[in-house]
Amino acid sequence: MSRSVWKGPFVDAYVLKKAEAARESGRNEVIKIWSRRSTILPQFVGLTFGVYNGQKHVPVNVSEDMIGQKFGEYSPTRTYYGHAADKKAKRK
Amino acid sequence: MTDHVCVAAIAGAFGVRGEVRLKSFTAVPEDVASYGPLHTEDGSRTFTVTLDRPIKGGFAVRLNTIATKEEADALKGVRLYAPRSALPSLPDDEFYHADLIGLNVYDTGGVRLGRVKSVQNNGADDLLEIHGPGLKATVLLPFTRAAVPTVDLTAGRIVADPPLGIFPDDG
Numbered sequence: 001m002s003r004s005v006w007k008g009p010f011v012d013a014y015v016l017k018k019a020e021a022a023r024e025s026g027r028n029e030v031i032k033i034w035s036r037r038s039t040i041l042p043q044f045v046g047l048t049f050g051v052y053n054g055q056k057h058v059p060v061n062v063s064e065d066m067i068g069q070k071f072g073e074y075s076p077t078r079t080y081y082g083h084a085a086d087k088k089a090k091r092k
Numbered sequence: 093m094t095d096h097v098c099v100a101a102i103a104g105a106f107g108v109r110g111e112v113r114l115k116s117f118t119a120v121p122e123d124v125a126s127y128g129p130l131h132t133e134d135g136s137r138t139f140t141v142t143l144d145r146p147i148k149g150g151f152a153v154r155l156n157t158i159a160t161k162e163e164a165d166a167l168k169g170v171r172l173y174a175p176r177s178a179l180p181s182l183p184d185d186e187f188y189h190a191d192l193i194g195l196n197v198y199d200t201g202g203v204r205l206g207r208v209k210s211v212q213n214n215g216a217d218d219l220l221e222i223h224g225p226g227l228k229a230t231v232l233l234p235f236t237r238a239a240v241p242t243v244d245l246t247a248g249r250i251v252a253d254p255p256l257g258i259f260p261d262d263g
Contacts (some may be wrong), residue, residue, distance in 0.1 A: 029255055
């Protein structure tokens with residue numbers, strides 16, 4: 001068994017607590033977190049986190065295919081304003 | 093909704109035979125030539141674009157009315173626009189950024205929250221960046237059916253039902 005598998009995924013404890021509290025409350029709210037290093041776990045699917053990027057909390061709707069990645073991957077720290085041109089946005 | 097969208101800019105002459113270096117802003121860079129004749133911002137000049145080959149930083153392009161390097165040099169910095177009607181229509185729940193930017197955002201109670209400044213992507217979802225009165229910084233709103241139930245392009249308005257905590261004053 002490799003060391004990383006043996007140790008398991010890392011998640012800051014307060015993220016787990018906040019996620020659990022949000023799930024119990026059942027309210028549609030953004031869970032503000034600062035922990036970009038935490039791994040996205042299966043129990044986070046369906047919740048919306050506000051992941052801090054150094055300036056603001058970027059809303060991240062967790063879906064199944066994000067499991068195993070870090071929150072920071074979905075909260076870019078730089079903003080690029082290009083030309084809109086023919087770029088499209090899809091409402092999910 | 094804008095009538096024209098900026099799809100490219102001329103970066104200067106390329107070579108000595110009247111070709112220009114074109115920077116494409118479209119999602120697929122080659123599509124810049126597929127939107128018919130492009131015109132300048134004031135509409136005074138219209139060009140038919142023929143892509144020659146990709147080069148560093150854009151495309152080597154031949155414009156129908158440009159034959160010499162001097163004419164090509166004179167166009168440096170000119171932005172090219174396509175009519176909005178030249179863009180293909182999209183399926184439901186898909187929108188052009190150009191259509192969304194500038195729309196007014198209201199909450200479900202009819203209170204104005206602000207205006208769409210840009211459309212961003214966080215790697216998973218599209219986000220509307222909203223700038224509004226009373227906001228110190230812009231706010232990012234997930235572009236989902238739950239958070240944005242109504243997009244009315246003809247009325248120029250979006251109805252949003254933001255989750256708690258998105259806007260600073262709702263905790």
